[in-house]
Amino acid sequence: MLEEGTYFMKGNHVIAEAAIIAGCRFFGAYPITPASPIAERMSYRLFEEGGEFIQMEDEIASMAAIIGASCAGAKSMTATSGPGVSLMLENIGLAYMMEAPVVIVDVMRGGPSTGMPTLTSQGDINQVRWGSHGDYDVIAYCPSTVQECFDLTIKAFNAAEKYRVPVFIMADQILGLMTSNVKVPRLRDIKIVDRETPMDGDDTYQPYDSSTLVPPMAIAGHGHHVLMTGLTHDERGYPATNPEGQEKLMSRLKRKIYENIDDIVELEEFMLEDAELAIVAYGSEARSVREAIKQAREKGLKVGMLRFKTIWPFPERQVNELSRRVKKIMVAEVNLGQLVHPVREYAVCEVVALTHSGGALHPPAEVLRRIEEEMK
Amino acid sequence: MVSTKELVNIELEVKAIEKGNLACPGCQLNLSFKHALSALKGDAIVVVPACCTSVIQGAGQGYGMHVPIFNTAFASAPPVASGIARKLKRDGKKTTVVVWAGDGGTADIGFGSMSGAAERDENILYVMYDNQGYQNTGNQKSGATPRGAKTSTTPHGKKSRRKDIARMMMAQEVSYVATANASYPQDLFAKIERAATEFAGHFRFIQIYSPCPPGWNIDTKDSVLVGELANNTGYWPLYEAVNGKLEFSRPSRRFNDPAKRKPLADYLKIQGRFRNIDPEIVKQMEEDIEHEWSILRKFM
Numbered sequence: 001m002l003e004e005g006t007y008f009m010k011g012n013h014v015i016a017e018a019a020i021i022a023g024c025r026f027f028g029a030y031p032i033t034p035a036s037p038i039a040e041r042m043s044y045r046l047f048e049e050g051g052e053f054i055q056m057e058d059e060i061a062s063m064a065a066i067i068g069a070s071c072a073g074a075k076s077m078t079a080t081s082g083p084g085v086s087l088m089l090e091n092i093g094l095a096y097m098m099e100a101p102v103v104i105v106d107v108m109r110g111g112p113s114t115g116m117p118t119l120t121s122q123g124d125i126n127q128v129r130w131g132s133h134g135d136y137d138v139i140a141y142c143p144s145t146v147q148e149c150f151d152l153t154i155k156a157f158n159a160a161e162k163y164r165v166p167v168f169i170m171a172d173q174i175l176g177l178m179t180s181n182v183k184v185p186r187l188r189d190i191k192i193v194d195r196e197t198p199m200d201g202d203d204t205y206q207p208y209d210s211s212t213l214v215p216p217m218a219i220a221g222h223g224h225h226v227l228m229t230g231l232t233h234d235e236r237g238y239p240a241t242n243p244e245g246q247e248k249l250m251s252r253l254k255r256k257i258y259e260n261i262d263d264i265v266e267l268e269e270f271m272l273e274d275a276e277l278a279i280v281a282y283g284s285e286a287r288s289v290r291e292a293i294k295q296a297r298e299k300g301l302k303v304g305m306l307r308f309k310t311i312w313p314f315p316e317r318q319v320n321e322l323s324r325r326v327k328k329i330m331v332a333e334v335n336l337g338q339l340v341h342p343v344r345e346y347a348v349c350e351v352v353a354l355t356h357s358g359g360a361l362h363p364p365a366e367v368l369r370r371i372e373e374e375m376k
Numbered sequence: 377m378v379s380t381k382e383l384v385n386i387e388l389e390v391k392a393i394e395k396g397n398l399a400c401p402g403c404q405l406n407l408s409f410k411h412a413l414s415a416l417k418g419d420a421i422v423v424v425p426a427c428c429t430s431v432i433q434g435a436g437q438g439y440g441m442h443v444p445i446f447n448t449a450f451a452s453a454p455p456v457a458s459g460i461a462r463k464l465k466r467d468g469k470k471t472t473v474v475v476w477a478g479d480g481g482t483a484d485i486g487f488g489s490m491s492g493a494a495e496r497d498e499n500i501l502y503v504m505y506d507n508q509g510y511q512n513t514g515n516q517k518s519g520a521t522p523r524g525a526k527t528s529t530t531p532h533g534k535k536s537r538r539k540d541i542a543r544m545m546m547a548q549e550v551s552y553v554a555t556a557n558a559s560y561p562q563d564l565f566a567k568i569e570r571a572a573t574e575f576a577g578h579f580r581f582i583q584i585y586s587p588c589p590p591g592w593n594i595d596t597k598d599s600v601l602v603g604e605l606a607n608n609t610g611y612w613p614l615y616e617a618v619n620g621k622l623e624f625s626r627p628s629r630r631f632n633d634p635a636k637r638k639p640l641a642d643y644l645k646i647q648g649r650f651r652n653i654d655p656e657i658v659k660q661m662e663e664d665i666e667h668e669w670s671i672l673r674k675f676m
Contacts, residue, residue: 030485031516031529039516043529055517055529058451058485083449113449114426117513 001049004186011149012037012079012176015105015169016045018153019077021184023192024103025051026074028065030058030084033117034173035107038079063088063095063104070100071228073219075157079105082124083114086131092166093132096253098228099208099217101160101195103153104128105169107176108283110358120173121358122283122334128168129312135250137257139264140168140312142282146180152309158193159264163256164214170311172334174284174361198224206235210248213256257313266309267318271297275304277375278326279354280319280343281333282308285361289332292367303371311339316346323347330354330374334361377562377626383414390414390442397440398432402589402596404558404603405429405505409441409476411561412503412584415568418442420472421460425453425486427478428512428588429505451485453477454493454500461499472501472572479506483519483539494548494579501571502581504541505558507588515591523664524657525649527591533653537664545581546617546675552580553617558587559603560627563614567625570616585612593648602646610637610665613672622675632673634666 002017009017016038019027027042029035039055046053052069056062059080066076080088085106095102110116111123128140139159141152153169160167196216198205205224209215218224227237232249234240240249257264271293272278281289286307296303306322308315319342323329329347331340332354340353354370356362378386392413399406405428413420423446424430430447434440448456453475461473475490482490482504493500509527510516517527519539526533545553552575556564564584571580585606587599594602606612607627614625624632631637640662644650 031480031510031513033513036513036516036528040514040528040531044531053529057483057487057519087451114430114447 002184010179011146013041014149016041018150022154022157023075024077026069026076028054028056028062029078032081035079035081059084059087063091066102067100077103081109082111089131094230095166096136097230099164103156108172119359125338142170142311144286161193161195207237208235265315268307270305272304276327277303278329279305280331288361291364296371314342319346323349387414390418394440402599404586408558408584412568415565420474422474423453423457425481426450454489457500458498475502479520480510480518497579504583505586507586511588511591542583551578554582557585559600605643608638609643
């Protein structure tokens, strides 16, 4: 494992190393630009750390394999890009329903379809949240720097283990392939969360015990009654495919995220104290926005940024509060308008979008021009 | 079989590929494509899943291939081609529908959809150009990567045998299955021509051995030589199987006798992907060769 120190590393490699520190010991993936360096690093690093690496035959298999490994007790991860997430979606729903803790890295690239494999985008924001059928929730972290690739990967594993949900790390091509300094703290200072497991010999154990929001998870093959399923089920894991069973299960699954939303959501406020215009940004794009805000401040424009370090669950309360403090919110993203929609839903002020078709970030000058235009 | 001169003339006339595409120097897939499309006289619709072929077209100097091309998602080429083939049938057209796919798109992610098209006996000529890895995305291993090869996801060399797709297609009773080698263009030309004419109306499968200089870490000038050695060491037997009845093709025929084969070391030593290979693995690879031939002989 990486020891304490400062390293000069690629974002993708940092995600791989952080995953190992977080306890990841199973990785299954399929080659895809620009996420392949994660798999390439894992192919020998997990071997050294006593874990398992499998290159799967496609993304459907990759996602299914990490569910299997997770159910057998391993902290598991896969890494892909937009087209791969599209193929994983059915199994993402399965992981949600089975409550299998898994981490999915999505190094976003230009879409739709094959799009621009070697260029950046933030086009998967809606896909990960809404792509699988039925109602479900995920947790999605969105690093903006290589350092955050480290910090948020640790948090992603912790959140997956704590809440037993699929957790995404939404990096993008620029961040994944960017080499930068990253500080690794002393290992004992890194908080690692492991899933709660039932007591040995607990005969009353039920895999989907509804007396708690997040039931302890028995490891397959270690005793206990293990019955995990994608069907609507009761506390024992037996099918309960009726409106009452569905209501009981779905409400617990929803509550486990929304009753913990303040624990999950992470936001950064930048120069927002006196801002009249707030820019909502995330990921690589936030770097450009930050620079533009500094330049705007020099011109005396009262502008700030609310940066989402978690995209999902959506920070409904915080966006609503922000919208009461500022005159206008601008959502800057590298897509044709995705996160702007929930922002509009929860904001009470005017919300405008700064969009980009993908392939590059907005240069700071362009963001600044738009700031000036909006603040006229 | 066409003579070299005839082949050159046909290729000059058909001009399957124009100058200025993005293929790497020494790329054998590009040559294979030229030979194959010449054999079809340019009368083809080509469906390409994500693979090297989908990224080398056109770049720089404009449109580089004189046939309709559909670049599809990874696991989608055989079904897209099925749709095209069915419509052509309704329209009474004889144009050959070709799936031109790499080994990753065939052996891994696209295997289910290809097997489905074979089972339905769709009127498709499926060509798998086999550069033995995901070369377009940086040489990750595929199901077709051979034992011993180092790739970016098997940095210590792959431990298991390659998936033999041609034999799997024979097991599915595909009416025409053949292997080809980019270093033997006349043989390749003849097989494409035969598949397109004699077996038109059926699912046909041809697997082309296609050396990749950057992925295999070979000198660009050696990519034809590597293909020749693959043949002369018995590593890549060339054959045609018609309704399950197999016949070795002329370049490979005499290597049915193990004594006539060149030592495998000759083949391995000019490829960086086999550098510092474990002697135990080399032994297994040698056994793999005879294993392959012994199975093929059973279908003669």
